[in-house]
Amino acid sequence: MRNAEVARVLQDIADLLEIKGENRFKIRAYQRAVLSLEHLTEEVARLVAENRLRKISGVGEAIAAKITELVNTGHLRCYEELKAEFPEGISTLLEIPGIGPKTALLLASELGIKTATDLEAAIDDGRVAALPRLGKKTAQNIRHHLETLRRKDRRIPLGEALTIVEEVVSRLTDFPGLKNLTPAGSLRRFQETVGDIDLMGTADDPEAVTRAFAGLPLVSEVLARGPTKASVIVAGGLQVDLRIVAHDEFGSLLQHFTGSKQHNIDLRERAVHLGLSLSEYGITEIKAGKLEKFATEEAFYARQGLSYIPPEIREGRDEIELAAAHKLPILLVREDIRGDFHVHSDWSDGRESLADMARAAQACGYEYIGFSDHSAGRGIAHGLSVERVRQQLAEIKRLNETISGIRILSGLEVDIRADGSLDMPDELLAELDIVTAAVHSSLNQDEAKITARIIKALESPHVDVLAHPTGRLIQQREPAAVDMEAVLEAARRTGTAIEINAMPDRLDLKDTHVYRARELGVRLVIGTDSHHRDHLDNLRFGIGVARRGWAQAADILNTRPLAEVMEFLGH
């Protein structure tokens, strides 16, 4: 049983306990366990088998027993009993904004509502408004939420959100007296999808800023606007909330709205034991009752005796503990990157020449660039034949003699066939500087088959890097059923690097697998998969994912000087 399935059952238990009106700390205990499972870098089934469940933070005796029963038998008796106490489907009502546990129970038990459609009908004929504690206004609010939910029922990918937020920021950035304009929330933490965008800033005249913000041309609807905050819908249906405070309060504000929720809960729980109370307004010494303000996040964390915690790792793992001991790793930064190995040219499906891409890479400050055009595999656009690869090799040799200041490495993105063989002959691969292998077809093979297929490719002495290991496209294509633990183990054994593909709709390897790869000592590579010079900038998404996986510069092959890279590649 997969971690996600176990997490889903525990989440449902938490929801049902909430509806039941159970002790809220018990509910929180389940929610914390769910989060731990989502961050877990090993298979929970393995932890059950090895009796190591209690090692997971937030999993105690009772939840460990439940996970064990669930994994071993496929069922959980107390869960079945809990479900039987309530009308079927009741917990799905909680997904509708404005409906919490009390309202869900009321709707399900009094009106027999199971779905959004039932609910809509009950609102329209007045049954919802007639319920105790609800009224006409509440019913209409729920109706409105249902409609917006139908228009936009999904989170949007990080890449799209970032483009929009940068547009907003660039239009406000020169506004007189406005400072510190920064996106917060899941966007700042580089989560792969975001629900809405929270913008924070400080200003001499906050109201003038919210007015200008609400009047921006890309705003399609103003939901609310007051003296210090405004909420708008921008083109594409995305909600953007802006909040402006005085300059000396920015640190605590940004910290609060960056989250994550669990990180803030953990932080505040710890603060209580230190006699401090934290909020978006600052820190209050509980005894003295006096509020201290913080202009920067660094000062806010320092007041609690903590090192600065980078946003990407504020996820409620063990970052606070490590910050208290001043033992947080120094995460990778963009300036650490010295090159890119996943770049296409117009020899296959890229849009630019080798020379132009090399110069663009040089303009990024890189020491080296590795081309990885497609091989002639089945179904791949303009894949290179053996003969064309040899021609490209000669061209790269010539370019290295004429272009100075950057070293061009020859390579291929060779296709891993359905049986795990590579679609280019070994003799040719041996002539290349760097060979990247990837699956592009038959992505629906079962777990055993696709895992064995990838491992077979890793075992080829010529393969240096495995690219976009699961083939997922965020919100478009599910990841292949790869047993990532087995693949990472094979990568470690064979000394093959694993790519963090930086295309914003791939981000594959994902953050939790980056964390696991590091634990196992697998070398990682950030590849942009650029088909145009503008794509080289997608590096920042790869950096974000790497940082979410706690990666340091030393974990990433393309932060290393050329000589060390060549040594890794066996040249």
Add this chain to the structure above:
DNA sequence: GCCGTTTTCGGCCCGACTGTTTTCAGTCG
């Protein structure tokens, strides 16, 4: 239900908004 630099028992984050319950519960982030 979990957990321990006060604690194996007694704690467990903080604040804002909304609607309707004349004093606050429910929901959200």
